[in-house]
Amino acid sequence: MSIDITEFYQTFFEEAEELLSDMEQQLLQIDPSDPDGEQLNAIFRAAHSIKGGAGTFGFTVLQETTHLFENLLDKARHRELALDPTIIDIFLETKDMLSDQLNAYRQQTEPDSAAYERICNTLKTLAEEKGQGSGAASTSSVHAPASGLAESGAMVIRIAGVAADNATSLAEELALFGTVLEQQHANDVLTVRLETATGEEDIRAVLCFVVDDDQITFESVAKGSADDSSASVPVDEWPVEEEMVPAAPEPASAAPPESAADSVTAPAEPAKAAAPAAKKAAGAAASSENASLRVSIEKIDQIINLVGELVITQSMLEQGTSDFDPVTHGSLLSGMNQLQRNARDLQEAVMSIRMMPMDVVFNRFPRLVRDLAGKLGKQVEFETVGKSTELDKGLIERIVDPLTHLVRNSLDHGIETPDRRLAAGKPAAGKLTLSASHQGGNILIEISDDGAGLNRERILSKARENGLAVSDAMSDDDVWQLIFAPGFSTAEQVTDLSGRGVGMDVVKRNIAQMGGHVDILSRPGQGTTTRIVLPLTLAILDGMSVRVGEEVYILPLGAIKESMQVRPEDISTVTGNDRVLHVRGEYLPLVELYRVFDIPDAKQDVTKGIVMIVQSEGRSFALQVDQLIGQHQVVVKNLETNYRRVPGISAATILGDGSVALILDIPALSRAPQDREGSHAGHHRSAAALH
Amino acid sequence: MEASAIDKVQLEGEGHEFLVFRLGAEEYGIDILSVQEIRGYEGVTRIANAPSFIKGVTNLRGVIVPIVDLRLKFALGNADYTAQTVVIVLNIGHRVVGVVVDGVSDVLALTGEQIKPAPEFGSTLSTHYLMGLGSLDERMLILVDIEKLMSSEEMALIDKAA
Structure with a gap:
């Protein structure tokens, strides 16, 4: 068997990507007036390694670009090229270009040749303008980088x-x-x-x-x-x-x-x-x-699965042996204790494999903030706190987009221009902080700025324009929640920066899908803090188990606001068929779980059962069940691995007795009554948004 | 597809092994290679708004597996569930599905000559899903292309997009 070089493509792509991201970190940290030699060397080495790999795999464009880049870097590290912010910008741009080229090769296409030529020209011009004894290096052959090479x-x-x-x-x-x-x-x-x-x-x-x-x-x-x-x-x-x-x-x-x-x-x-x-x-x-090892997520998930099974088997054994006589079965019972401890430790250790530090996410932002602040003509001091806080890899990947949006918002709408800040008696440079910390079983991510804060009047008037039911008497918190309302257009505020991409309702929905929620704290003139609370992992869910008829369902705990028993007078009908529940001045649609899932032997009389007030995507509704059973941490199992998607069900889990329970999909259930109620939905939605 | 399956059997000469099970009074055979294990019927959680022959999902050592009752699907025999009720766990193209049958009798090897093409008949089980009819002495086995049947749209086990 000969070495098939394509097998190493993936390794190269991964390594090159890491090298590029290191390079960006270094470039951002570098002080143009007094560059640290070690940092310049690190950047040079990264470019050099990429060039070497690109050459092997025949990625000519990538190789040529890194080559030119490398020449400049080499001059810089030998103090032949004086750095200034413009050059750093060009270097960053080059790094982006390299990323693009790498991605193109990854998708087995040729990189954009126009962009390539442009960047080459920029680099060449720079070399000619700034470099002493220029030209020679940039026009020399690819195989002779300016690293003091020997002749043949x-x-x-x-x-x-x-x-x-x-x-x-x-x-x-x-x-x-x-x-x-x-x-x-x-x-x-x-x-x-x-x-x-x-x-x-x-x-x-x-x-x-x-x-x-x-x-x-x-x-x-x-x-x-x-x-x-x-x-x-x-x-x-x-x-x-x-x-x-x-x-x-x-x-x-x-x-x-x-x-x-x-x-x-x-x-x-x-x-x-x-x-x-x-x-x-x-x-x-x-x-x-x-010090580290690349393992496919699939393998890790398989281990997590198996360990989950082990823990269930262990608890079954424990139940089976609990009434054994400790005198005659002493060693068995002490073995059981040992097994329990080991199983717990093993589960914790395995779950921690999936955890990644927030560093991975936060590292993207210094660049983004720098570029945006430059474009907006604002001065921003950016700070990150709690980089080492760990979060499930699945969540890490999904938190990037919402965070990017929120950071953009803060820069665009939050932090004011230097002259306005000075006029308001604040330092010219605004402060933007991104922090992560643990809070119980959750992770708390905060984006805070010391900008102008949200404009209550503007949000209210915008909400009125959009036909949302609002009043001037609303509390600040309720007003801030309006910007998350679906359909709350920010069109008037659209700028080059935050107009594109996702809206705040999408941010909120994304976070809700991860089982988390968002809050806003804002004070006029003092700034805005957006807090995102997320569960530590997707694999485990805090749930409330409820019984309907003979069946058990799990509700995500995060969606539950309260549970109550209702009196007959709290229930009214709408168009004869659908019912609404009157709770403290609000009318919430009532979703009867036994009707949605067609469950036999359930309590049909709402006053005999329990009503859970649940919230999803800014809408609240009442869910009728027979009985609450208890609160559990459940391991989330995908239902679609072997079956298809089931409307109203998000996943399944295995209960302590080995039976399967289905986890309710609250957003889907909240849409169910809306579909049936047609024109009344709008009313409910705005009522919910008010809350 | 049926034809090619038979061709394959004929080519192999020494035959093809089938797991034989009963539905009511009829005997069916499925390719033994798609069978993962055989177990009892227990602890099935109903899935709302699914066709009646989909009994629900069960926990097979940590994997959530849907259970289909072929007796209900083909309207054969009494669909009662006792300690003797048998579930054949199939592994079909990375998916695991359990199938409830009246009983599993044996594993038989059939040669190409013993497999006859299936005639056109009733609509409950389209010939589309048949590999043919196997004859062994006086017994007739209905050979089902279980993979095709389970991934078919009418079984409603898989999303159309999937």
Whole structure:
């Protein structure tokens, strides 16, 4: 079997994506007037690695772009190019372009060539304008990055642990860098003598997608004096770290700029100086690689499932052994206790695998805030708190869009322009804080700004225009909730920034789908805080079990506002068929669960059962059930794995006795009466929005 | 599709194994390879507004599995549920479905010659879902393409989009 290079595409895409996101972080942190050499080096290394990979896989456009980018970065780190905010902007733009190109390749299409040319020209112009001794670097060939490369020289590359089948393809791979003078494969070690202009780092970067870094050793052979014996060094001597003399490494970061020029003529000198640094870097990279492991979500979910089963089996065993005599079955019972503890610990440990730090989400925002603030002509100090707070991966992915929208809103409508802020006696730079913290079994995410706050009058008048039932006597909290009402148009406020994308009602719906809710706190002139409360994980739901007839259903606890017994006089009928419940001045549609699900033997008289007031998507309604059973944490199981979607049901779960209970889909149930009631729905909706 | 299934059986020569079960007085056979396990009928949770032959869902070691009563689907036999009621758990294209039958009798290998094409008949079980009729001594087995039947729209087990 030969090495199919396409197998490594995915690895490359993932690694390149991480490198790009690191690059962006570094670019944002860098201080143009006094750049940190280490940061510039990190950015350079990221670009360099991407270039190497792109070259291997034949992603020419990506390779060319990174090459130009790399040249500039190299000048910057050698202080030949003075950085300023404009250049950082161009660098960020380049990074975006690289992301786009990467995505294009991922979708197996060619990147946008117009954009590519534009960015190339920008980079070239920049190199010519700013760079001293310009041109040379940017026009040089791809295989000669401005990293102080040697001219063509021979080197011996040994790769350990290579099976015979793979040796040929690896050698072919290496042949792409230059001329293979000699190749030999013995005892799983491939030895190739290569004449090439490519540096060791480049070859290493390319090969690292195929073989591990520590499998490779390099040995330079001075050009022309090709030492024949070096090609046939006895393999049992390998690996000999001390022999490892990089042929033409990048100059060490500490090396003065002149040494780059020197290295061209005297490659051996800086090579020795750089060797320890290169080794150190390689060591650091290796240790961070080993610290984490990529595992598919599917496998993790399977483990979570199995552990869930184990816990259910354990509790069944516990029930079965609970009335055993402790004297005669002492060891069994202590074993049961042990099992219970172990099962709990195991479940916790497994659930934590899915957890990811909020860092992943928060890291996107400094860039967004920077760009938006620039466009809006506002000054913003952006701060994130609680980056290490962990959240389920499924939720992490889904929280990004709502958060982006809220941050945009804060920047666009919340924080004022510097002159207005100064006039209001506030510092010119607004403050935007994104924070995450744990609160019981939930996670609390807050977006707060010290801007102008929400405009109560404007929201009220907008709501009136939209035909929502509002009054001036409404509490602030109720007014703020209006902006989440479906159909509450923000058209008048549409700007280039926050007009596009999702509306606030979509934000609220997205968050409700994740089992969370949103609140707004706002004070005129002092700012707005939006709080999102989310459950820690999607896999477990806090639920209330209810009985209807002989059947048990689970209601998500977050949707329940209250439960009550009703008196006959609280119920009125609408158009003879549908009923509404009068609760403290509001009329809520009554949804009879036994009727929706056609449940036999249920209590049909609403006054004999229990009514739960539930809320979803800003609408409240009353749900009639027979009896409340209790509150549980349930493990959510997908019903659609083996069956189809069931209207009114969101998922299923397994109860303590091993039977299946269905989890109610509250938003779907809330729409059910609306469909039946037609024109009356509008009235109920606005009544609900008022609440 | 039926034809190709028979072709496959004929090509294999030594035959094809079928799990034989009863529905009322009739004997049916399904490809043994689609059978995951056989278990008793217990603890089924009803699903609202589903066709009557879909009894509901049950917990099969942590997996939520729908249960279909073929006796109700084909209007055969008395659909009563006792300790002897048998559920055949099928694994069809990554989906797991349980099927209630009157009883499982045996596993039989049929050769290509023993499988006759099914004649056109009644509407409850369209010939579309039949692989043919198997004859073994005096017994006649109705060979059902269970995969096709279970993924059909009339079984209402899968969303149309899926």
